[in-house]
Amino acid sequence: MSAVRKLYDLAGADPEVRFSPFCWRTKLALAHKRLGFETIPWRFTEKEEIAFSGSKLVPVLVDGEKTVADSQAIAEYLEATYPDAPSLFGGAQGYALTAFVRRWSEGVLQASLVKILVPDIYKMIHPKDQPYFRESREARLGISIEALDAERSAHMAPFLAALQTLRFTLKGQKFLGGDTPLYADHIVFGALQWGVKTSSVPLLEDGDVVGLWMRAVLDYYGDRVGK
Amino acid sequence: MSAVRKLYDLAGADPEVRFSPFCWRTKLALAHKRLGFETIPWRFTEKEEIAFSGSKLVPVLVDGEKTVADSQAIAEYLEATYPDAPSLFGGAQGYALTAFVRRWSEGVLQASLVKILVPDIYKMIHPKDQPYFRESREARLGISIEALDAERSAHMAPFLAALQTLRFTLKGQKFLGGDTPLYADHIVFGALQWGVKTSSVPLLEDGDVVGLWMRAVLDYYGDRVGK
Numbered sequence: 466m467s468a469v470r471k472l473y474d475l476a477g478a479d480p481e482v483r484f485s486p487f488c489w490r491t492k493l494a495l496a497h498k499r500l501g502f503e504t505i506p507w508r509f510t511e512k513e514e515i516a517f518s519g520s521k522l523v524p525v526l527v528d529g530e531k532t533v534a535d536s537q538a539i540a541e542y543l544e545a546t547y548p549d550a551p552s553l554f555g556g557a558q559g560y561a562l563t564a565f566v567r568r569w570s571e572g573v574l575q576a577s578l579v580k581i582l583v584p585d586i587y588k589m590i591h592p593k594d595q596p597y598f599r600e601s602r603e604a605r606l607g608i609s610i611e612a613l614d615a616e617r618s619a620h621m622a623p624f625l626a627a628l629q630t631l632r633f634t635l636k637g638q639k640f641l642g643g644d645t646p647l648y649a650d651h652i653v654f655g656a657l658q659w660g661v662k663t664s665s666v667p668l669l670e671d672g673d674v675v676g677l678w679m680r681a682v683l684d685y686y687g688d689r690v691g692k
Numbered sequence: 693m694s695a696v697r698k699l700y701d702l703a704g705a706d707p708e709v710r711f712s713p714f715c716w717r718t719k720l721a722l723a724h725k726r727l728g729f730e731t732i733p734w735r736f737t738e739k740e741e742i743a744f745s746g747s748k749l750v751p752v753l754v755d756g757e758k759t760v761a762d763s764q765a766i767a768e769y770l771e772a773t774y775p776d777a778p779s780l781f782g783g784a785q786g787y788a789l790t791a792f793v794r795r796w797s798e799g800v801l802q803a804s805l806v807k808i809l810v811p812d813i814y815k816m817i818h819p820k821d822q823p824y825f826r827e828s829r830e831a832r833l834g835i836s837i838e839a840l841d842a843e844r845s846a847h848m849a850p851f852l853a854a855l856q857t858l859r860f861t862l863k864g865q866k867f868l869g870g871d872t873p874l875y876a877d878h879i880v881f882g883a884l885q886w887g888v889k890t891s892s893v894p895l896l897e898d899g900d901v902v903g904l905w906m907r908a909v910l911d912y913y914g915d916r917v918g919k
Contacts, residue, residue, distance in 0.1 A: 555785025561870030562782070562789035568860040569796065633795040643788030 469503055470495070473515055473525040476506035477589040483691075484586070484662035486575060487536040489655035491524040493682070494536075494648060496689035498543050498550040502526075504691055509594040536655075537567075540648055553648035566641065566649040569630070574656045577624040580606065584614035585665045624668070628675055635674045639681065646682050654682050696730055697722070700742050700752040703733035704816040710918075711813070711889035713802060714763040716882035718751040720909070721763075721875060723916035725770050725777040729753075731918055736821040763882075764794075767875055780875035793868065793876040796857070801883045804851040807833065811841035812892045851895070855902055862905045873909050881909050 472492065475485035483489075483504070495502050507514060507523050518525040520534030526542075533542045544553050544560075554560040583602050587610050590598055603609055613620075631653060634641060641649040657679060660668045669676040683690060699719065702712035710716075710731070722729050734741060734750050745752040747761030753769075760769045771780050771787075781787040810829050814837050817825055830836055840847075858880060861868060868876040884906060887895045896903040910917060 552785070555789070556782060557870055558779070558782025558874060559785045559789055561865055562786055562793065562868065562874070562876055564864060565793055565796075565857070565861045565868055565876070566789065569792075569857045572857055572860055630792070630796045630799055633799055634792045637791060638788055641789065641792055643784055647785060647789070649789055649792070 470500060470529070471527040472502050472504045473507040473518075473523045473527075474504040475523050476508060476591075478591045479589070480506040482589060482662060484589075484659055485523060486655035486659040487522075488524045489658045490536045490648070490651045491526065491539050492690050493646070493651035493654060493686060494540050494543055494553055495526075496686040497553060497646065497648070497651070498547045499689070500528075500543070500547065500550070501689075502691070508591045510591075510597050540651075551645070553651075555642065555647055559642075559647065563647070563649045563652070567652050570652045570656050573627050574624075574631075574653065575659070577620065577627050578656060578660050580613060580620040581617060581624060581668075582660060582663050584610050584617065586663045589663060628669075631678075632674050635678050640678070640685075646685055650678075650682055654679060697727060697756070698754040699729050699731045700734040700745075700750045700754075701731040702750050703735060703818075705818045706816070707733040709816060709889060711816075711886055712750060713882040713886040714749075715751045716885045717763045717875070717878045718753065718766050719917050720873070720878035720881060720913060721767050721770055721780055722753075723913040724780060724873065724875070724878070725774045726916070727755075727770070727774065727777070728916075729918070735818045737818075737824050767878075778872070780878075782869065782874055786874065790874070790876045790879070794879050797879045797883050800854045801851075801858075801880065802886070804847065804854050805883060805887050807840060807847040808844060808851060808895075809887060809890050811837050811844070812890045816890060855896075858905075859901050862901050866908065867905070867912075873912055877905075877909055881906060 472488070472495070474483050474488045474492070476483055483506070492502075492504070512521050515521070515523065515525045515534070518532050518534040522534070524536055524539060525532065525534045526539050528546075531542070533539045540553055552559070554563050583606065587595060587598055599610055606613065640646045641653065657668070657675065661679070699715070699722070701710050701715045701719070703710055710733070719729075719731070739748050742748070742750065742752045742761070745759050745761040749761070751763055751766060752759065752761045753766050755773075758769070760766045767780055779786070781790050810833065814822060814825055826837055833840065867873045868880065884895070884902065888906070
C-alpha cells in the first residue's frame with residue numbers, strides 16, 4: 466500500500482487558515498483528478514521542512530515515490546500521470562489557452578490583489594514568518610506594509626476593474642472551462658480564494674456572479690478539496 | 693457551381709484600407725478553415741447594402757445560400773459547417789476558454805485602444821460616414837473626438853499595460869493556441885490590427901514579441917487572409 470498523498474500547504478498563525486493562491490490551484494487540481502490527499506500546514510520560514518523537494522516554496526506534492534514542487538509543474542505532472550481522470554486542460558489547445566488565463570490571473574488579478582491583501586496577510590501569519598514576509602514583500606512592492614495599508618482604498622479600483630473580464634465571461638457560461646471546471650477555473654479561483662481567506666473587508670458583493678461561480682467551483686468538488 | 697463566398701468588410705475612404713477588428717477575426721477564421729472568399733468594401737452608413745442579412749454591422753458573410761452576420765456567429769457557423777477543416781476552438785473546452793480571451797480582448801484591449809484610435813479613424817473614414825461615426829462614438833465614449841485627440845498620450849498607458857498579459861503568454865508559446873493559431877489568436881490579432889491599420893503613431897516597438905506574433909499569424913495563413 467502506497468503512502469498517503471501529501472501536500473505542503475501554506476498556513477497562517479492559525480494552522481486551519483490556508484490562503485496560498487498557488488496551493489488552492491493544486492488542491493482543486495487534485496480534487497479534479499479525484500485523488501485523495503492530506504495537507505501539511507507549512508509556514509513561509511519552514512524552508513528545511515521542504516528542502517527535500519528542492520523548492521523553497523509551496524505547494525509541494527508528495528505522491529508516493531514522486532515529489533513535485535511548483536503549482537504549474539504539479540498540474541502538468543497530474544495531467545500526465547493520471548490521464549484516465551478528467552483532464553485539467555482539455556487537450557493541447559486547451560493547455561495553450563489556459564496559459565493566457567494564468568498570465569492574466571497572475572499579472573493582473575493577483576497583482577491588483579497583493580496590494581490590498583499584504584497588510585492583512587501580515588497580521589494573520591505566524592509571528593516567526595513576519596520578518597521574512599515584511600522584508601520580501603516590501604522589497605518586491607517598493608513600499609512599506611504600513612504605507613500600503615494606508616492607501617488600501619486606492620487599490621480597490623484596479624481589482625474591481627480586473628474582475629470585469631471574469632464577470633463578462635461567467636455571464637455566458639457556468640465555468641471558465643464551460644459546463645465543468647478546468648484548471649483555468651482553479652487558477653482564478655485560487656487568486657480570489659487568497660482574497661477571501663485573508664481580506665479584512667469583503668471583496669465581492671453578495672450575489673456577484675464571481676462569488677456565485679466560486680461557490681459553484683467548491684460545490685462541484687464537494688469535500689474532496691479540503692479546507 | 694456555387695457563388696463565390698463573399699464577406700462585407702469595413703473600409704475607409706480608401707477602399708483598400710480595411711480596419712475592423714471584427715472583420716479581421718472573420719478573415720483569419722475563413723483562412724483557418726481554408727475557405728476562399730472575396731471581400732466587398734463596405735462603409736458604416738451603407739446599411740441598405742447589408743439589410744438582407746438582418747444586421748446593420750459587418751462582418752456579414754454570404755456562403756452560398758447561407759448568410760451569417762456577427763463575427764462570433766460566423767465563427768460558430770464555420771466551426772459547425774466545416775468540421776473537417778482545422779478547428780477554430782479546439783473542442784468544447786477550448787471553445788469555453790476562448791470566451792475568456794474574447795472578453796479580455798473586447799473589454800480591456802479594444803476598450804483601451806478605442807480611446808487612442810477614434811480620432812485617427814475619424815480622419816480616414818469616408819466623408820459620408822463621418823457624421824454617423826462622430827455622433828455614435830462621442831455618445832458611447834462621452835467625450836468629443838477633439839478632446840479625445842488632445843489627451844491621446846494619457847490613453848497609451850492602459851493599452852501598454854494590457855499588452856503585458858499577451859506578452860507574457862507569448863514568451864512561453866508561439867501562438868495563443870499553442871503551436872498553431874486558433875480563433876483566440878484571431879480575436880486578439882483583430883484588435884491589434886485595427887490599431888496597426890489606423891493609428892497615426894506606431895503602437896508597438898520594433899522587435900516587440902507582440903509584433904512578432906502578429907507577423908507570425910499573417911505568415912501562417914499567407915495570402916489566404918487578403919488585405
